[in-house]
Every structure is written in C-alpha cells, then in structure tokens.
Amino acid sequence: MEKTSKIYISGHKGMVGSAISRNLIEKGYTNQVYSPYPPFDLTNQSIVGEFFEKEKPEYVFLAAAKVGGILSNNTYRAQFIYENLMIQNNIIHQSYKHGVKKLLFLGSSCIYPGNCPQPVKEEYLLTGELEYTNEPYAIAKIAGIKMCESYNIQYGTNYVSVMPTNLYGPNDNYNLETSHVLPALIRKMHLGKCLENNDWESIRQDFKKYPVEGVNDTFTDSEIMDKLLKYGISTNPAPSTQQIVTISLWGSGNPYREFLYVDDLAEACVFVMNEVDFNDLKALRPEPCALSPEQTVISHKSGTDIKNTHINIGTGKDLTIKNLALLIKDTVGFKGELKWDNSKPDGTYRKLLDVSKINKLGWKEKIDLNKGIEIVYRNYSKD
Numbered sequence: 001m002e003k004t005s006k007i008y009i010s011g012h013k014g015m016v017g018s019a020i021s022r023n024l025i026e027k028g029y030t031n032q033v034y035s036p037y038p039p040f041d042l043t044n045q046s047i048v049g050e051f052f053e054k055e056k057p058e059y060v061f062l063a064a065a066k067v068g069g070i071l072s073n074n075t076y077r078a079q080f081i082y083e084n085l086m087i088q089n090n091i092i093h094q095s096y097k098h099g100v101k102k103l104l105f106l107g108s109s110c111i112y113p114g115n116c117p118q119p120v121k122e123e124y125l126l127t128g129e130l131e132y133t134n135e136p137y138a139i140a141k142i143a144g145i146k147m148c149e150s151y152n153i154q155y156g157t158n159y160v161s162v163m164p165t166n167l168y169g170p171n172d173n174y175n176l177e178t179s180h181v182l183p184a185l186i187r188k189m190h191l192g193k194c195l196e197n198n199d200w201e202s203i204r205q206d207f208k209k210y211p212v213e214g215v216n217d218t219f220t221d222s223e224i225m226d227k228l229l230k231y232g233i234s235t236n237p238a239p240s241t242q243q244i245v246t247i248s249l250w251g252s253g254n255p256y257r258e259f260l261y262v263d264d265l266a267e268a269c270v271f272v273m274n275e276v277d278f279n280d281l282k283a284l285r286p287e288p289c290a291l292s293p294e295q296t297v298i299s300h301k302s303g304t305d306i307k308n309t310h311i312n313i314g315t316g317k318d319l320t321i322k323n324l325a326l327l328i329k330d331t332v333g334f335k336g337e338l339k340w341d342n343s344k345p346d347g348t349y350r351k352l353l354d355v356s357k358i359n360k361l362g363w364k365e366k367i368d369l370n371k372g373i374e375i376v377y378r379n380y381s382k383d
Helices: 015-026 045-055 070-075 077-097 132-155 181-196 200-209 221-230 262-275 278-283 321-332 356-361 369-382
Strands: 007-010 059-062 102-106 159-164 166-168 233-236 244-250 259-261 311-313 337-341
Touching: 007 015, 015 262, 045 077, 059 077, 059 262, 070 077, 070 132, 077 102, 077 132, 102 132, 102 262, 132 159, 159 262, 159 278, 166 181, 166 262, 166 369, 181 200, 181 233, 181 244, 181 321, 181 369, 200 221, 221 233, 259 262, 259 369, 262 311, 262 356, 311 356, 321 337, 321 369
Parallel strands: 007 059, 059 102, 102 159, 159 311, 166 259, 244 337
Antiparallel strands: 233 244
16 A cells, blocks of 8 residues: 555444554555445445445455444344345445455454364364354355455455454443453443442443443433343442442353454554455465364365465464453452353353464564553543
8 A cells, every 4th residue: 555545444433443544544544535424324235336436445444344242143143144244245346346456354253163173273264163152243254255255266356354353442342232251341340340439420420421221321320220230240238338249240251262452453454455465365375284083173175276365363362251351350450259150151162363374474463461451441441
C-alpha cells in the first residue's frame, strides 16, 4: 500500500476495525473510507455494490462480522450464519467486481475442529467436526476463507485470510449477554468489587455505560441487583460494611484459551497487507505431517491442491480459563469467591494456534497477557 492508497475498513467501529484504523493512521495512511453505520447494511447486496461503485477502494480490510461469546453463538445460530455469510459474500464479490488490488479477510480460530491436535496448524482445517456451540459462525468463516482462495485461483485476485485467536482490548464488547470470556470476566469482577465496597455510584456508572437487558442507571438498586444475579453475581449479608460477593462462572474453568491484544492483531494485519501475497502463501504450504494414531482427524492433502493458504495469528501461548479468571481477579482487586457451574458448556477444550507461519513471515506479538489485562482494566475503570 502507498500512503495515499484508498483503503476501506469494513467494521471500522468494532474492536478489530478500529484497531486497524488506528494502526494505519499512526503509520501515515490517512486516505481511509468507511461504510456509514448505521444505517449502512452490509448484508444488503445492492447497497454494498453502490458503495464500492462510489468509493472505488484499492485495498480492503474485511473486519465486519457478527460476533459474540459462547452464549450468543449458541442462542442466535441463524443470525450468526446468515449475517456473516452475507457480509463477506457482498464485500469479497464487490472487491472482485471493482478491481480491488488486495483484500484481507479476518476469520477466527473457531474454524478448526473441536478435537484438533495441539497446537493447531493451518492444514488442520476441515479435518474433523466443529465445536457445536459456535458451528454456524465457524462455517461462515470457513466459507470466507474458501471464497478468497477460490477467487484467487479462478480470477487471479490477491485475497489473503488471517485467523486470529481470541482477542481483547480497546472497544471490546462488555455486554454480559453477548461478550466473550475475557471482557465478561473483567466486567463481572469489577461489578463484584463495587458490591464488596457497597459502591453503588460506580455500579450505576457501569450500568449507564453498558445497560444490561435494558436496565440502566435509572433503575432501582433492587432491579439492578436482579440483573446481576441473573449473570451470576450475588451477595450474602456480612457483619462488616464489606459484602461477601460470589461470582458464578460457566463451565469447569479447565479449558485452555489463547489471547491476543487487538493492537497486536492490527499490526499483524497491516504487515500482511503490505508484505504477504497469495502467491507467497501458496509457496509456504507445508509437507504432509507425521501423525500419532490418535490424530486420525488429519487427512493428507494432494501436493497439487491449493488450500489452507490462510494464516494463524496469535501468541502461541495459552492458559486455563480458571487461571485467566484468577489473573483478572488479582488485577481488578476482587476479593470474593469464584464458583464454577459445571452444568454449563465448556466449549472447545483447547485451541492453541500454531503461529510458526506468521513468525517465519516476520511478525510476532509485543504485548503479553498480564500487561494487556492491566491496560484494559485501567481504561475500563476510568471510563
């Protein structure tokens, strides 16, 4: 990309899109165009086509998506598959029709089978069953990868797909109904700490910024407490001025997760857009790997097949959800009890990404998890 290149970031108000925009501006790329939102509807083919016809972007970052945690993925299954398929179909096809020089498609690590050998290599895609709770979202993202590959093969386009691990950072989603695990834990423990200290002013400030199912700071203490109880935050009477607070969390806490600060992802995306082309990725396709008997989910591909050209983006390090919760508890300063609800699903047991491909290409993360959580909570509690 040139500094004056016309760059379109779909989903520029989201966590990933806004991070990419900030990164580009810091590097001197100021000719950015955005799809107005609302009321711009990326699922509408004619509207997206009109936008591309008018703006004629040279480079596209496809960061727009309907996203959420395990609860929302499993609850709104039809919306997750429909909206994500429509968004990416429209943007990828219009990029082809209007001669976009290069497109970067953002997927997700949930594209891989639920029982993958660890760490997860790019060639493990489509070698086993997906985790059921996020299957519709994963299928949509797999379709996006294959659409990019197919357009490259048939039309000679230069579309590259990156698969980030779990993300966190500025502009994250703190809605308790739809958030991912890390922001949900931060918010729950912040509210738990406020309850411990009988700090209802801070609780109301939190509900003013992030209403819970329509309940905001104007509701009574009792109504707010009812919502906290629904999302696992409860109190017991205590003889002192400090309440005894318990936070109930989904599952066993035993699954492992990898986390990447979103500004590191943005740096990786801009790096890939500038330095890595589809032809480079074809040349990097790995040799068939040796497998142990229990790794029968992996199938060997033909040496002539062009597939699995996407790139994993992560840290290559993970920890259990239980240890993540303890880390956040310590950072926030919550003193209460954490209880694990084994009646709720855990999701995939482990999905640590193999990041050797992106490391070989020349990128590595800079912000470790401890530092990232400190930054995130400092900003959250200040807002």
